[in-house]
Amino acid sequence: MMAIMPSSEAPQPAPTTDAGRAALDAVVADPARALLALDFDGTLAPIVDDPEQAAVHPRAVAALDRIGPCLGKVAVVTGRPVLTALRLGGFDDRPGLSRLSILGQYGAERWDAQTGEADIPPPPAAIAEVESRLPRLLDDLGLGDVALEKKGRAVVLHTRRLADPAEAQRRLAGPVAALARSHGLAAEQGRNVIEVRDPSVDKGRALRDLVAQTGATAVVYAGDDLGDLPAYVALQSMRAAGEVRALLVAVASAEQPALVPRSDLAVDGPEELADWLERLADRLGC
Numbered sequence: 207m208m209a210i211m212p213s214s215e216a217p218q219p220a221p222t223t224d225a226g227r228a229a230l231d232a233v234v235a236d237p238a239r240a241l242l243a244l245d246f247d248g249t250l251a252p253i254v255d256d257p258e259q260a261a262v263h264p265r266a267v268a269a270l271d272r273i274g275p276c277l278g279k280v281a282v283v284t285g286r287p288v289l290t291a292l293r294l295g296g297f298d299d300r301p302g303l304s305r306l307s308i309l310g311q312y313g314a315e316r317w318d319a320q321t322g323e324a325d326i327p328p329p330p331a332a333i334a335e336v337e338s339r340l341p342r343l344l345d346d347l348g349l350g351d352v353a354l355e356k357k358g359r360a361v362v363l364h365t366r367r368l369a370d371p372a373e374a375q376r377r378l379a380g381p382v383a384a385l386a387r388s389h390g391l392a393a394e395q396g397r398n399v400i401e402v403r404d405p406s407v408d409k410g411r412a413l414r415d416l417v418a419q420t421g422a423t424a425v426v427y428a429g430d431d432l433g434d435l436p437a438y439v440a441l442q443s444m445r446a447a448g449e450v451r452a453l454l455v456a457v458a459s460a461e462q463p464a465l466v467p468r469s470d471l472a473v474d475g476p477e478e479l480a481d482w483l484e485r486l487a488d489r490l491g492c
């Protein structure tokens with residue numbers, strides 16, 4: 207008869223670096239001083255054509271619901287506006303996520319489950335200027351089918367639904383960067399998107415603030431796209447300085463391979479991240 211292994215002893219995708227293993231051990235040894243921070247799109251939520259149709263993988267949110275009471279802090283750190291992440295995430299009716307924080311628009315916005323309140327500063331005026339100029343720019347490039355996502359503090363050009371998304375993104379890159387620059391903004395590339403936004407905020411700064419606020423000594427961060435690299439850089443620098451232990455998880459995709467070689471642990475898409483979170487909950491005994 208086949209032996210059934212108790213879930214708490216089940217193997218999990220293991221970190222491939224000493225630093226990653228040490229961070230995971232530190233999370234398990236002292237969960238009250240651990241921070242689990244996760245990106246939204248492509249990490250918790252599988253990528254879809256229409257950003258309004260994105261949803262967190264149901265097993266991922268269920269695993270976070272288990273993990274939430276065990277850890278010092280669970281946070282979502284996303285390019286989405288906090289209210290959008292809240293609406294699409296299915297986080298708010300989960301008792302285990304009653305201390306969840308969402309850092310939105312790369313840390314410019316914040317929502318805390320404990321208060322139910324969102325801190326949403328007014329957007330830079332330059333965003334409205336850029337939005338008003340984009341339709342003409344897209345028409346001039348023959349790319350009028352590029353979808354615009356208006357997020358208040360940022361505007362995102364989506365190429366995923368075009369016949370040749372990569373070629374459209376390549377043609378857009380220069381003109382959109384010039385338009386952004388002329389308004390004191392940045393144009394940042396992502397998975398079939400170019401996002402025009404205020405470059406003074408990023409996920410690295412957001413994570414540093416969160417570590418300082420929570421006093422976390424061990425951090426797990428999971429992301430999939432270029433917008434997550436500042437979080438990686440911040441955590442690598444904090445762990446090199448001995449300030450925290452950090453486990454960098456890459457949610458791998460054929461579209462964006464940049465995070466995998468910088469990570470301590472790679473999983474194959476949001477489905478496998480959901481598996482990993484379930485095993486983390488098992489290992490924590492949550």
Ligand SMILES: O=P(O)(O)OC[C@H]1O[C@H](O[C@H]2O[C@H](CO)[C@@H](O)[C@H](O)[C@H]2O)[C@H](O)[C@@H](O)[C@@H]1O
Nearest residue numbers: 246247253254255257284285286366397398399
């Ligand atoms: O920081 P994130 O949570 O990863 O948000 C970054 C951007 O993600 C969204 O775009 C991505 O997901 C879409 C829905 O799956 C997909 O269609 C698109 O191709 C992806 O790049 C979102 O729409 C943006 O606003 C975020 O900035």
